Amino acid sequence: MDAIDATNLSKSFGTVTAVDDVSITIPEGGIFGFLGPNGAGKTTTIRMLTGVLIPDAGSVRIFGTDVGKDPLAAKLKMGVIPENGTVYSDLTAEQNIILTAKFYGMDRTRREERAGEILARLGLTSRQNDVVRTFSKGMRQRISIACAIVHSPPLLILDEPTTGLDVYSRRLVIDTIRHMNREGSTVLLTTHNIEEANALCSMISVINNGKIVATASPEKLKKTFDTSRYVEISFDQPVGPALFSAPGITRAEPWGDKWRVYSDDPDLAVKYLASVAERDQLTIISIATSNPTLEEAFVKLTGGA
Amino acid sequence: MDWKIFTRSILVITEKNVRIYYFKGPVIIFGLLFPLIMFLTFFIGRSLDLVLFFPGFLGMMLFFTASSVGPLITPWEKREKTYERLLSLPVILESVIIGDLLGGALFGILITTIVFCICAWLLHLTVMNAGLLAFSFILGSIAFAALGTLLSSPSTENPSNIMMLSSLVRLPLIFVSGIFIPLGQLTGWIYILTSLSPLTYLVDLFHAALNGDAVYPPWVDVLVIVAVILIFVLCAKGIQKRNLVKGI
Numbered sequence: 001m002d003a004i005d006a007t008n009l010s011k012s013f014g015t016v017t018a019v020d021d022v023s024i025t026i027p028e029g030g031i032f033g034f035l036g037p038n039g040a041g042k043t044t045t046i047r048m049l050t051g052v053l054i055p056d057a058g059s060v061r062i063f064g065t066d067v068g069k070d071p072l073a074a075k076l077k078m079g080v081i082p083e084n085g086t087v088y089s090d091l092t093a094e095q096n097i098i099l100t101a102k103f104y105g106m107d108r109t110r111r112e113e114r115a116g117e118i119l120a121r122l123g124l125t126s127r128q129n130d131v132v133r134t135f136s137k138g139m140r141q142r143i144s145i146a147c148a149i150v151h152s153p154p155l156l157i158l159d160e161p162t163t164g165l166d167v168y169s170r171r172l173v174i175d176t177i178r179h180m181n182r183e184g185s186t187v188l189l190t191t192h193n194i195e196e197a198n199a200l201c202s203m204i205s206v207i208n209n210g211k212i213v214a215t216a217s218p219e220k221l222k223k224t225f226d227t228s229r230y231v232e233i234s235f236d237q238p239v240g241p242a243l244f245s246a247p248g249i250t251r252a253e254p255w256g257d258k259w260r261v262y263s264d265d266p267d268l269a270v271k272y273l274a275s276v277a278e279r280d281q282l283t284i285i286s287i288a289t290s291n292p293t294l295e296e297a298f299v300k301l302t303g304g305a
Numbered sequence: 306m307d308w309k310i311f312t313r314s315i316l317v318i319t320e321k322n323v324r325i326y327y328f329k330g331p332v333i334i335f336g337l338l339f340p341l342i343m344f345l346t347f348f349i350g351r352s353l354d355l356v357l358f359f360p361g362f363l364g365m366m367l368f369f370t371a372s373s374v375g376p377l378i379t380p381w382e383k384r385e386k387t388y389e390r391l392l393s394l395p396v397i398l399e400s401v402i403i404g405d406l407l408g409g410a411l412f413g414i415l416i417t418t419i420v421f422c423i424c425a426w427l428l429h430l431t432v433m434n435a436g437l438l439a440f441s442f443i444l445g446s447i448a449f450a451a452l453g454t455l456l457s458s459p460s461t462e463n464p465s466n467i468m469m470l471s472s473l474v475r476l477p478l479i480f481v482s483g484i485f486i487p488l489g490q491l492t493g494w495i496y497i498l499t500s501l502s503p504l505t506y507l508v509d510l511f512h513a514a515l516n517g518d519a520v521y522p523p524w525v526d527v528l529v530i531v532a533v534i535l536i537f538v539l540c541a542k543g544i545q546k547r548n549l550v551k552g553i
């Protein structure tokens with residue numbers, strides 16, 4: 001059964017169409033990434049998936065349960081971190097986790113056991129009895145994730161779980177996401193960190209202007225946009241653009257102390273560059289061919305430069 | 306709908322409210338101090354007829370206590386960004402509304418009972434119908450906690466806007482509720498205004514329970530208050546649902 005099955009979701013705010021007829025199917029088991037520029041509609045989509053925003057049109061099923069028709073049962077299957085969402089700052093770390101566990105009907109021993117386990121995993125054991133008001137942003141975010149996973153949800157939905165975190169907190173959060181996934185949770189997350197999405201996600205959907213413009217695995221996405229291959233080369237002396245006008249080279253531009261030479265066939269370009277260096281008695285200081293990056297695919301898809 | 310999960314969500318939200326918003330030193334102290342000051346200004350140094358005015362005082366006190374904190378909870382949680390997380394837990398709007406209402410009602414019942422006991426002991430009050438009195442405490446607390454929840458519903462991230470709205474609605478009510486002038490002595494348009502205020506019926510119920518000098522039969526008072534509770538809750542639901550559609 002699919003973890004998420006959303007069909008034809010739409011949402012407008014006044015004249016702004018935030019989400020425009022989006023359908024998403026997320027099979028059970030993977031880590032699914034949602035990428036898109038600011039204002040693309042990621043948060044709006046997630047809010048509709050988690051039942052906190054009523055869609056103008058469309059429906060959402062979480063493991064077969066309709067969020068609009070049976071919100072309580074659907075929400076029981078999810079753990080959610082809303083964008084900028086926080087826990088209660090007047091309660092301690094442990095109280096927050098235990099209160100959340102009560103909503104899911106966990107009994108007392110299970111609640112306490114689980115709270116201890118999660119606090120340790122997220123490196124917060126020494127602060128468990130401090131009120132959250134006194135916590136740093138990273139620690140608060142870790143408590144948010146602690147609350148989201150307390151009931152080992154079959155589905156974890158995280159809107160920018162790592163934004164604004166230092167390396168240490170980020171690693172803890174990412175490790176926790178991986179751990180939960182290994183333990184059987186399907187994960188949907190958004191991030192602006194493309195490297196993170198590349199490293200974490202088994203599938204990625206790119207959303208732009210309220211529409212999904214591509215859905216594929218990170219490697220497939222890179223392959224699809226494998227057009228702007230280039231060679232980066234630097235010589236021991238300055239050279240002009242004229243050097244790079246040759247068949248097969250689409251364009252060349254200065255790039256720091258190097259040149260970026262774009263070509264449909266980088267292997268051929270390397271051979272050509274080696275031969276001109278020999279001809280003009282230039283010494284090649286460095287040369288490297290690019291690998292397609294997810295970032296490029298992203299920029300292409302979302303219409304950036 | 307699964308009633309077990311629904312009931313649980315209401316109870317946990319009530320617990321959250323009591324712990325975070327009500328069970329606080331300043332809130333409880335102010336909750337007790339306010340009626341005391343009211344009482345002193347009301348009765349001390351004046352030869353007011355206790356029998357005639359005590360029910361009004363009690364009604365006013367319960368009204369203010371039960372509706373004091375409720376209007377602030379949702380705006381506060383929206384500003385603190387805990388509201389959205391709450392909604393993504395296994396709860397529905399009704400759980401939030403009823404949970405907020407119950408927090409206010411418990412607070413109202415607790416404070417009113419304490420203050421009433423102190424007054425009864427100091428003034429050697431007699432109670433005609435203790436059962437009816439206890440029932441009115443509960444019913445009245447629910448009604449005005451429901452008003453508090455309704456006042457918390459308009460979308461704003463600034464709790465002080467709601468403070469203003471709340472004072473604007475609550476203060477005038479005490480002047481048209483048969484507190485300062487007993488209901489039986491009112492005539493004309495004042496009487497009409499007064500019969501539109503839900504607090505009037507609670508005060509009348511207190512008259513029935515304490516002295517037996519009510520204007521309406523108790524069942525009329527109860528019926529009106531129950532209707533008012535339903536109206537408050539349904540309006541709160543309507544407004545909050547609209548916020549959920551507008552995404553605010």
Ligand SMILES: Nc1ncnc2c1ncn2[C@@H]1O[C@H](COP(=O)(O)OP(=O)(O)OP(=O)(O)O)[C@@H](O)[C@H]1O
Nearest residue numbers: 013016018037038039040041042043044551552553
């Ligand atoms: N409650 C709201 N009222 C009005 N407009 C809204 C509301 N929520 C979102 N929008 C608009 O909808 C569009 C999509 O916003 P959304 O928050 O979904 O983007 P996002 O992809 O999450 O962006 P970001 O990466 O910046 O978080 C934006 O144009 C935004 O201004």
Ligand SMILES: [Mg+2]
Nearest residue numbers: 042043044083
């Ligand atoms: Mg967002």
